Amino acid sequence: MNRKHSLPLCLVALASGVLLAVSLLSCRGKSAASSDAVSNAVAPNAAVSNATASSDAVSNAAAPNAAVSNAAASADDIGEYCQMAYSDIISEVVVGYQTHWAEFQPEDAGVSDVFRHESPYGAFARIDIDGDGVDELVFGDSFVGEAGGGVAAGFAGGAGYRLYDLYAFDTERLCPVHLFSGGERDAFVISGGGIIVETGSNSASESFCRYHQLRGAVLEDFDGLITEVLRMPEFEPVLRYVAPTAFVALKDGQLQGKLVKTLGDFCVLEVQDTVRVPAKGLDIELWSAFDGRGVVFPKNPGQYAVMSAPSADSPVVGTITYESGNVPDAFRCLGYLPGWFKIEFDGTLSGSVPAVGAASASRSAFATEGDSPACYVSEDAFDWDFTNRF
Numbered sequence: 001m002n003r004k005h006s007l008p009l010c011l012v013a014l015a016s017g018v019l020l021a022v023s024l025l026s027c028r029g030k031s032a033a034s035s036d037a038v039s040n041a042v043a044p045n046a047a048v049s050n051a052t053a054s055s056d057a058v059s060n061a062a063a064p065n066a067a068v069s070n071a072a073a074s075a076d077d078i079g080e081y082c083q084m085a086y087s088d089i090i091s092e093v094v095v096g097y098q099t100h101w102a103e104f105q106p107e108d109a110g111v112s113d114v115f116r117h118e119s120p121y122g123a124f125a126r127i128d129i130d131g132d133g134v135d136e137l138v139f140g141d142s143f144v145g146e147a148g149g150g151v152a153a154g155f156a157g158g159a160g161y162r163l164y165d166l167y168a169f170d171t172e173r174l175c176p177v178h179l180f181s182g183g184e185r186d187a188f189v190i191s192g193g194g195i196i197v198e199t200g201s202n203s204a205s206e207s208f209c210r211y212h213q214l215r216g217a218v219l220e221d222f223d224g225l226i227t228e229v230l231r232m233p234e235f236e237p238v239l240r241y242v243a244p245t246a247f248v249a250l251k252d253g254q255l256q257g258k259l260v261k262t263l264g265d266f267c268v269l270e271v272q273d274t275v276r277v278p279a280k281g282l283d284i285e286l287w288s289a290f291d292g293r294g295v296v297f298p299k300n301p302g303q304y305a306v307m308s309a310p311s312a313d314s315p316v317v318g319t320i321t322y323e324s325g326n327v328p329d330a331f332r333c334l335g336y337l338p339g340w341f342k343i344e345f346d347g348t349l350s351g352s353v354p355a356v357g358a359a360s361a362s363r364s365a366f367a368t369e370g371d372s373p374a375c376y377v378s379e380d381a382f383d384w385d386f387t388n389r390f
Helices: 035-042 075-099 113-117 147-152
Strands: 009-013 019-023 122-127 136-142 161-170 175-181 186-191 195-203 206-215 218-221 245-251 254-263 266-270 274-278 283-288 295-298 302-307 316-322 331-337 340-344 374-378 382-385
Touching: 075 113, 075 122, 075 136, 075 161, 075 175, 161 218, 175 218, 254 274, 295 316, 316 374, 331 374
Parallel strands: none
Antiparallel strands: 009 019, 122 136, 136 161, 161 175, 161 186, 186 195, 195 206, 206 218, 245 254, 245 283, 254 266, 266 274, 295 331, 295 382, 302 316, 302 374, 331 340, 340 374
């Protein structure tokens, strides 16, 4: 199953040859988020190639808290160190969602207090706002493609998102700088030319609109004309990494197993048992319950209610029974909200579930018109796996 509480120690090498031993997710003594999932979050577009997807590599998400001289750091080193630093910030937000902020506050994680509400639209994005070749990190709510889009319809010309926090990376000190922290009445969107548009209100009758320009790791007031259209960051939902996850290996589009680690030119995969296979030709993907990957099944024998909505107060549409001594039924996962799995359920059993050796299937493939109704089961009573291994 997914590993939500690991705390490995990584060694990060810079071009200068200095080795910095840093804790992956110190989180001030609290439980760490899934290092695999968060590592993928900071570099979601970077394919994990063949023999490079070791458990150490995918969990290499350490964050620098001390300034380090960049005298010998190349542009590649700066970019890599930047992503590591952002990884730590993202990780703490994920942990906050997972623990419902019971052990620390959003401001301790370096984000606005608005994240205390654990909005299902909460998201982050890495985007080069000022075009200097170094990404910034933003946190906010993304309503694009969601029913909540109307919430932002009147915000900044209907941008479809609201940003509350902005981080830039100081390439001299090699550390992140928190440049903006807003809230429910103070947020921003991104325009071209490194411009951010801040919109908010001090009361029901007093509102404001301010313009700022990002230059490296400095945010300045801007008094010029805004001539470029608003930009849409490529958001990553926070819930994707709060949900159970697993790195899986595929070959020619077919599921081979869960990635455990690599050994030279080989990958160790977990199916029923662990097997060693050649790494060549394997593609590594992060599968998350949030994206409708994998299957859901009862944790223990018993009878469990299937709800019509992710709420204990919603109507019960059926039951799932797991009898002691029998193999539990597995149901295709269609999505995830905190505390709830969305499953395909027709009152008896779901259709076939993805198995090792079967073609990879996505959420959209499982949720087309004509499928049985999507329903919800409690995360307290049900578990998730990348495939049906019973």
